Amino acid sequence: MLSQDERRLLVEQAILLIEALYVHLPLKRAMHAVDPEQRLKLLRHRLETLSEPAFHAELIAIFTSLRDLHTNYVLPEPFRNRTAYLPFRIAEYFHNDERRYVVTEVKPGAEDRAFKTGIELTHWNGVPIDRAVQNNADREAGSNSDARHARGLAAMTIRPLAVSLPPDEEWVVVTFKHGKQRREKRFEWRVFQSKPGGGNDPLAAAGELATVLGLDAKAELERQARKVLFSPESVVIARRARQQIADSSTAATAGEQLDFSKISQMPDVFAFRTVKTPSGQFGYIRIFTFLVLNDVAFVNEFIRIASLLPQKGLILDVRGNGGGNIIAGERLLQILTPHPIEAERFYFLSSPLTLRICNHNAEFGQWKQSIDQSVETGTDFSNGFSLRPPASYNDTGQRYQGPVVLLTDARCYSTTDIFSAGFQDHQIGKILGTSPRTGAGGANVWTHDFLRQSLPESDSPFKTLPAQASFRVAVRRSTRVGPRAGELVEDLGVTADFVHRPTRKDVLNNNVDLINRAAEILAQMPVHSLTGQLSSKQSLRTLTLKTRNITRVDILHNGRPDRSIDVADGVSRVDLPAHNLSEGVLELRGFRDDQLVVSHRIALGSGT
Amino acid sequence: MAARKSVKKSKSVKKAAARKPAARTARRPGTTTKPKNSTQVAAAKVSKPAIAVKVADRAAAVESIMGESQSLHEFLSSSGW
Numbered sequence: 001m002l003s004q005d006e007r008r009l010l011v012e013q014a015i016l017l018i019e020a021l022y023v024h025l026p027l028k029r030a031m032h033a034v035d036p037e038q039r040l041k042l043l044r045h046r047l048e049t050l051s052e053p054a055f056h057a058e059l060i061a062i063f064t065s066l067r068d069l070h071t072n073y074v075l076p077e078p079f080r081n082r083t084a085y086l087p088f089r090i091a092e093y094f095h096n097d098e099r100r101y102v103v104t105e106v107k108p109g110a111e112d113r114a115f116k117t118g119i120e121l122t123h124w125n126g127v128p129i130d131r132a133v134q135n136n137a138d139r140e141a142g143s144n145s146d147a148r149h150a151r152g153l154a155a156m157t158i159r160p161l162a163v164s165l166p167p168d169e170e171w172v173v174v175t176f177k178h179g180k181q182r183r184e185k186r187f188e189w190r191v192f193q194s195k196p197g198g199g200n201d202p203l204a205a206a207g208e209l210a211t212v213l214g215l216d217a218k219a220e221l222e223r224q225a226r227k228v229l230f231s232p233e234s235v236v237i238a239r240r241a242r243q244q245i246a247d248s249s250t251a252a253t254a255g256e257q258l259d260f261s262k263i264s265q266m267p268d269v270f271a272f273r274t275v276k277t278p279s280g281q282f283g284y285i286r287i288f289t290f291l292v293l294n295d296v297a298f299v300n301e302f303i304r305i306a307s308l309l310p311q312k313g314l315i316l317d318v319r320g321n322g323g324g325n326i327i328a329g330e331r332l333l334q335i336l337t338p339h340p341i342e343a344e345r346f347y348f349l350s351s352p353l354t355l356r357i358c359n360h361n362a363e364f365g366q367w368k369q370s371i372d373q374s375v376e377t378g379t380d381f382s383n384g385f386s387l388r389p390p391a392s393y394n395d396t397g398q399r400y401q402g403p404v405v406l407l408t409d410a411r412c413y414s415t416t417d418i419f420s421a422g423f424q425d426h427q428i429g430k431i432l433g434t435s436p437r438t439g440a441g442g443a444n445v446w447t448h449d450f451l452r453q454s455l456p457e458s459d460s461p462f463k464t465l466p467a468q469a470s471f472r473v474a475v476r477r478s479t480r481v482g483p484r485a486g487e488l489v490e491d492l493g494v495t496a497d498f499v500h501r502p503t504r505k506d507v508l509n510n511n512v513d514l515i516n517r518a519a520e521i522l523a524q525m526p527v528h529s530l531t532g533q534l535s536s537k538q539s540l541r542t543l544t545l546k547t548r549n550i551t552r553v554d555i556l557h558n559g560r561p562d563r564s565i566d567v568a569d570g571v572s573r574v575d576l577p578a579h580n581l582s583e584g585v586l587e588l589r590g591f592r593d594d595q596l597v598v599s600h601r602i603a604l605g606s607g608t
Numbered sequence: 609m610a611a612r613k614s615v616k617k618s619k620s621v622k623k624a625a626a627r628k629p630a631a632r633t634a635r636r637p638g639t640t641t642k643p644k645n646s647t648q649v650a651a652a653k654v655s656k657p658a659i660a661v662k663v664a665d666r667a668a669a670v671e672s673i674m675g676e677s678q679s680l681h682e683f684l685s686s687s688g689w
Binding site: 001052053078079082084108109158166167170188189190191192193228229230232233235236237240378 | 657661663666667669670671673674675676677678679680681682683684686687688689
C-alpha cells in the first residue's frame with residue numbers, strides 16, 4: 001500500500017513530466033481534446049478521498065487519455081512484474097468485410113475436445129464478441145482507430161499489470177461454435193510473475209539503449225508473455241541459442257546443436273525461411289522486436305540470415321513489432337537500398353527543464369542552442385537532429401539487392417513506425433498492411449529512472465519513486481524525411497500501399513494468403529543485381545563484375561569517382577591500377593536508365 | 609420371414625466395386641486437373657516455419673517456464689487492490 005505522501009509524490013512527478021517534458025502535449029491537446037495537467041491537479045486535490053485502486057485507476061486513465069503508447073504510468077510492486085492472462089489467444093479475420101474472431105492458440109494443458117485452436121467465438125460474457133472487443137479498445141491508448149482495436153483485441157486475454165488495469169471480471173464465459181451447436185466455457189483470469197522469455201525487460205532500459213528507446217512497452221510485455229504461455233519451444237530455443245553462442249566463444253560444445261542456417265542466432269528477434277508461393281520462391285524474415293542492446297549485432301545478424309535466403313525478393317514482416325532500439329531500426333534501412341539513408345529528425349519540447357537536461361548531458365548538446373533561443377523565437381520545439389551522426393546510418397551499405405515488400409499492421413509502433421516510414425520515404429519497396437495504417441508512435445521515450453540519471457544533482461526535480469513505480473514519457477518527437485519531410489509519425493502512422501485484410505487461413509495457417517499476396521507484389525518488381533570481386537595480376541588488379549538488369553556501373557574509391565562503364569547482363573572485367581587500391585572501400589553503383597538501382601561495396605586491404 | 613440368402617460376390621465383382629470410385633474421378637485424356645481456386649494452391653505450397661526443438665510435455669514445460677500462478681481474485685486480495 002502507498003502512503004498519502006507517496007501518492008502525492010507520484011502525482012507531482014507526473015505533472016512535472018507532462019508539463020515540462022512531454023513533447024506531444026500540444027498535439028494531443030489539439031487532436032484528442034485532452035487536458036492531462038488539469039486532471040492530474042484534480043487528482044492531487046482529491047487524493048485523500050480515493051482508495052488505492054481508484055488512485056491507480058485514475059492515474060492510468062489520465063495517461064491513457066493521451067492516446068500515446070509511449071507515455072505510461074508504471075504501477076508499483078506487486079503489479080509491476082505481474083501479467084494477468086486467460087489460457088488462450090484470439091485473432092480476428094475478415095469474411096465478406098465482417099470481422100470474425102477465432103482462437104489461434106490455447107495454453108498447453110488447457111485445451112479440450114471442444115475448445116481448441118480454430119473455434120470461432122461469438123460472445124464474451126454474453127456480449128457479442130465484436131462489441132466486447134470494441135469496448136476493450138475504447139479503454140486502450142492507441143492513437144488511431146485501427147491501433148486501438150488491435151490493442152483492445154490483445155488485451156482481451158493478456159494484461160501486463162505494470163501498465164494496464166486488472167480486468168474487472170474474475171472470470172469470463174465465452175460462447176463458441178462447435179459444429180452446428182453453440183457451447184459455453186468459463187475461464188478464470190490468472191496471474192503470473194512476468195519474466196522476459198529470452199528478451200530484454202522493456203521497462204528497465206539502461207545504458208545507451210535508455211536514450212534511444214522507441215517502444216510500446218505494453219506490446220513487448222504481451223509478446224513476451226505469449227511466448228511463455230503458448231510457445232515453450234521458442235523459450236527453449238532462445239536459451240539454447242544463447243548458450244550455444246556463449247559455448248562457441250569458449251570452444252565448449254556439448255549436446256545437440258541448433259542449426260543456425262535455419263534458426264537465427266537471435267531467435268527472440270528474428271525468424272526466417274524460404275516461402276514457395278504460386279508467384280515463385282522468396283525469402284521471408286520476421287522481425288519480432290527491435291528491442292536489442294547492440295544495433296551492430298542486430299544488423300549483422302540480419303545480413304547473415306538475408307544471405308541464406310533467395311535473392312530475388314524478400315518479404316519483411318514487422319507485424320506486431322512494438323519497436324525497441326531506434327538506431328537498430330534506422331541503421332537496418334541501408335541494408336535494403338543503394339540510396340543513402342537520411343535518418344528522421346528528433347525534437348525536444350522547448351522548456352527550462354529540457355534545456356537543463358541538454359546543458360548537463362553532452363550527447364544532447366546539439367539541441368541546446370535552439371531550446372535556449374526559444375525564449376526569443378517563441379517556438380514550442382527545438383530544432384530537429386538525427387539521434388546519431390548521419391554517417392552512422394550509411395556505414396555498411398546495401399547488402400540485400402532483391403526487391404522487398406514490408407508487411408505491417410496496426411500494432412507496429414514507434415521504432416517499427418520509424419523503420420516503416422524510412423522504408424517508404426526512401427522508396428525501398430512496397431508496404432502491404434493488414435490494416436491501412438501503422439500504430440502511429442513517433443518519438444523517443446525515456447524512463448523516469450533515466451531522467452533521474454540525467455540530472456543526478458541534489459536539486460534535481462526528479463525524485464526517487466516508491467515501490468519501483470515509474471513513468472515513461474515521450475521526450476523527443478520525430479518527423480519524416482524525403483518526400484514527406486516534416487510530417488509527423490505520431491498519430492498519423494505510415495499508410496500502407498496495399499491492404500490485405502487477414503483471412504481465416506492467414507490466422508490459422510501461417511499467413512498463407514498474406515504471403516501469397518506479398519509474393520504477387522514482389523513478382524512484379526524488377527530484380528537488379530551487382531557483385532564484384534578483385535583479383536591481382538602484377539601491377540594491375542582486375543575487377544570482375546557480375547551484373548543483371550543494369551546498364552552502367554560507376555566505380556568509386558573511398559567516395560571519389562574512379563570511372564564509369566557500360567555493362568550488359570553477365571560478366572564484365574575492368575583493370576584497375578593496384579597502387580590505388582591498398583585500403584578503404586571500393587563502391588560499385590549500378591544504374592538502369594540513369595536511375596541508381598543497386599550498389600555493392602568491397603572492403604580493401606589485405607587479401608582483397 | 610425367410611432368411612435372406614447370402615450371395616457370395618465373385619472376385620471380379622469385388623475388383624470392379626473397388627475400381628468404381630477411381631473410375632469416377634479419372635482424368636479424361638488431354639485434360640489437366642486444376643484446383644478450384646488459387647488459395648488451394650497456396651495452402652499446399654507455403655511451407656511452415658521450421659521448429660527445431662520439440663518439447664515432449666508442453667503443458668509441463670509451460671508451467672515450469674512461467675512458475676507459479678494464482679487466480680486474479682487471490683492476487684488482488686493479497687495486494688490491497
